[in-house]
Amino acid sequence: xxxxxxxxxxxxxxxxxxxxxxxxxxxxxxxxxxxxxxxxxxxxxxxxxxxxxxxxxxxxxxxxxxxxxxxxxxxxxxxxxxxxxxxxxxxxxxxxxxxxxxxxxxxxxxxxxxxxxxxxxxxxxxxxxxxxxxxxxxxxxxxxxxxxxxxxxxxxxxxxxxxxxxxxxxxxxxxxxxxxxxxxxxxxxxxxxxxxxxxxxxxxxxxxxxxxxxxxxxxxxxxxxxxxxxxxxxxxxxxxxxxxxxxxxx
Amino acid sequence: xxxxxxxxxxxxxxxxxxxxxxxxxxxxxxxxxxxxxxxxxxxxxxxxxxxxxxxxxxxxxxxxxxxxxxxxxxxxxxxxxxxxxxxxxxxxxxxxxxxxxxxxxxxxxxxxxxxxxxxxxxxxxxxxxxxxxxxxxxxxxxxxxxxxxxxxxxxxxxxxxxxxxxxxxxxxxxxxxxxxxxxxxxxxxxxxxxxxxxxxxxxxxxxxxxxxxxxxxxxxxxxxxxxxxxxxxxxxxxxxxxxxxxxxxxxxx
Numbered sequence: 001x002x003x004x005x006x007x008x009x010x011x012x013x014x015x016x017x018x019x020x021x022x023x024x025x026x027x028x029x030x031x032x033x034x035x036x037x038x039x040x041x042x043x044x045x046x047x048x049x050x051x052x053x054x055x056x057x058x059x060x061x062x063x064x065x066x067x068x069x070x071x072x073x074x075x076x077x078x079x080x081x082x083x084x085x086x087x088x089x090x091x092x093x094x095x096x097x098x099x100x101x102x103x104x105x106x107x108x109x110x111x112x113x114x115x116x117x118x119x120x121x122x123x124x125x126x127x128x129x130x131x132x133x134x135x136x137x138x139x140x141x142x143x144x145x146x147x148x149x150x151x152x153x154x155x156x157x158x159x160x161x162x163x164x165x166x167x168x169x170x171x172x173x174x175x176x177x178x179x180x181x182x183x184x185x186x187x188x189x190x191x192x193x194x195x196x197x198x199x200x201x202x203x204x205x206x207x208x209x210x211x212x213x214x215x216x217x218x219x220x221x222x223x224x225x226x227x228x229x230x231x232x233x234x235x236x237x238x239x240x241x242x243x244x245x246x247x248x249x250x
Numbered sequence: 251x252x253x254x255x256x257x258x259x260x261x262x263x264x265x266x267x268x269x270x271x272x273x274x275x276x277x278x279x280x281x282x283x284x285x286x287x288x289x290x291x292x293x294x295x296x297x298x299x300x301x302x303x304x305x306x307x308x309x310x311x312x313x314x315x316x317x318x319x320x321x322x323x324x325x326x327x328x329x330x331x332x333x334x335x336x337x338x339x340x341x342x343x344x345x346x347x348x349x350x351x352x353x354x355x356x357x358x359x360x361x362x363x364x365x366x367x368x369x370x371x372x373x374x375x376x377x378x379x380x381x382x383x384x385x386x387x388x389x390x391x392x393x394x395x396x397x398x399x400x401x402x403x404x405x406x407x408x409x410x411x412x413x414x415x416x417x418x419x420x421x422x423x424x425x426x427x428x429x430x431x432x433x434x435x436x437x438x439x440x441x442x443x444x445x446x447x448x449x450x451x452x453x454x455x456x457x458x459x460x461x462x463x464x465x466x467x468x469x470x471x472x473x474x475x476x477x478x479x480x481x482x483x484x485x486x487x488x489x490x491x492x493x494x495x496x497x498x499x500x501x502x503x
Contacts, residue, residue: 053352057501078354089349093267105256106353150349 004031005064006080006157006188007052012061014047014212021047023212025061027190029158034184036203037192040234043209045192046086049162052190053083066157079107082156082187086163088147092136096127096146099135100153107154117153125149125179141172148176152183159183160190165198177202196226210234253355257363262370265333271371274329278322279378285321286382289314311393315383316469319400322379323407323465327440330408331432333371334415335425337364338496342423357496361489365416372408376401396471403468406481410461411436413488420492 007029014022022044029035037045050056052063054074063070063077070077091099100121104114122128125145130138135146144164151159164180165173180202183189193199199206200220208216208230215233223229265271293314301308341347350360380401386392414435419428439460446456446463457463461484464477 053348055348055351055500075354075356078352081352083348083352085345085348087345089344089346091264091346092344093264102256102260103349103353105260106253106350106355108253108354 005029006031006066007190008064009052010062012048012051012058012063014044014051014056015059021212022051022058022209025209025212025214027052027207029188029190031157031188032185033205034180034189034191034203036199036206037190037209038194038196038199038206038230039192039209041194042211044212045209046162047212048209049083049085049160049190049192052158053081053160054078055083079154080157082151082154082159084144084147084151084159084161084164086166088143089150090135090143090146093134095134096122096131096138099146100149103150103153109154117155121149121153124152124182126175141168144168144172144176148179152187155187157188158190159187162192163194164191165193165195173198196230200226208233253359254363254366257350257355257360258366258370261337261364261367265367265371270332270336274332275375275378278325278329278375281325282318282322282379283382286314286318289317290386309393310386310390311383311396314386315392315397316400318379318383319404319469320466322376322404323462326375326408326411327436328433330411330436331415331429333368334412334419334432335429336419337368337416338420338492339422339425339428343425351496351500357500358493361416361420361492361496365412365489368412368416369409372405372412376405376408379404393471399468399471399473402473403465403477406468406478407461407465410481410484410488413485417488417492417495420495 005028007027009025009027012022012025012027013020025044025048027035027048037048039045047056051058052070054070054077057071065077066080068077068080091102094102097118100118101114104117109117122131125148127142127145127149130142135143138146144167148161148164151161161180165176168176177198180189180191184202184204191199191203203220205219206216206223206226207214210233216229220226293310297313338347341350351357380397383392383397411432415428415432418432418435419425422428422431440462442456443460443462445451446453446460458480461481464480467474467477
């Protein structure tokens with residue numbers, strides 16, 4: 001059990017001055033699992049992801065990636081993380097190939113291993129057709145795919161994707177979801193989103209955050225309507241809003 | 251070290267993917283060539299005949315070459331902010347910084363890599379400039395020691411500009427603000443030199459604090475290790491501040 005646990009975060013809290021963005025959050029991820037991180041705007045999803053990827057230091061708590069402490073040995077732990085932030089961090093003045101080559105070098109891939117890794121990532125994200133084009137000239141969907149390619153390039157144990165399907169057309173959303181499901185077979189994936197059907201389509205387990213706390217954390221088998229659970233948990237503190245949502249659902 | 255080089259070379263290459271580096275190199279070279287020709291013309295037609303026969307007369311290296319490097323320093327005061335503004339501010343604006351901060355590299359490696367990339371451009375610029383006085387050696391004897399001091403002094407001056415610009419670029423997400431504040435800081439240091447020399451209120455401290463005073467002694471062919479130390483401290487100080495600033499971002503916001 002312990003050996004297959006790829007990511008273990010315990011007691012994470014994050015304060016911005018007085019404001020508490022994330023409070024006492026536990027997050028665990030097993031090998032081959034796709035975890036959906038859900039929550040309304042401002043629930044602390046992005047903050048949590050920034051902490052898990054070492055971009056933000058938690059106020060309290062510990063994070064273990066593949067058994068390595070992220071706060072003690074950030075450089076070694078980061079080798080095992082692939083991260084796609086909300087905005088894909090792509091350099092617009094490079095071509096897809098140049099960009100991926102740079103990312104591979106940043107992750108310490110050398111020689112034949114680098115070429116192979118780029119080739120594989122390109123193939124998995126269907127980027128062959130655009131490999132020599134400038135990223136600035138690509139559509140939003142392709143930029144997103146370049147971002148995902150960057151995240152899986154170094155074959156990390158944990159892939160963390162922050163709202164990967166925002167702003168894509170339905171066809172692209174379907175392709176990206178398919179890709180995420182594929183990734184879930186070899187890597188462990190954490191995915192944050194607003195879109196409930198997306199969670200039901202790709203995730204094995206879901207963790208719902210509200211105001212920085214976990215309010216739900218369970219597998220999706222046997223869950224009839226995620227939507228119902230979500231609204232009950234998130235809006236129970238605000239009856240007016242809950243009624244409104246209930247009306248909408250009917 | 252490998253990572254620093256990787257970042258530096260990519261930064262250097264990326265500067266040439268946009269017209270920015272090309273146009274800056276071309277314009278600076280054009281203006282300095284004009285200044286060089288003016289100086290040379292004046293020397294050949296006016297000064298040389300007047301100096302003929304005198305003992306210990308100032309030569310070509312003193313009059314033309316030093317002036318050229320001084321001008322290069324002054325012009326780069328305005329140009330360097332444009333080169334440094336993009337380093338971190340642009341990454342912030344395009345939200346590409348997470349790529350570097352999520353990669354298994356330390357903040358110091360990121361900062362040093364970016365700085366080294368810019369130093370490569372400065373090196374290129376200084377060597378392009380040096381081609382002009384070096385071409386004089388075809389027809390006359392140059393004071394090579396003096397030229398070397400001027401080259402080294404200009405390189406240190408530009409490196410100190412770059413370090414200050416790098417720090418100010420890390421403070422903001424608007425490249426323009428980074429450029430304006432860098433220009434302001436560099437100009438202020440020059441004003442400090444002027445006010446240190448002004449009559450009635452001259453101050454050795456102001457002259458010491460300004461980077462221009464140290465540059466001028468290099469132009470006179472004087473290699474004083476205290477000047478070198480001044481520049482190294484200046485650069486090191488701003489690099490450390492940049493590293494601290496980016497590190498703080500992770501810790502607190």
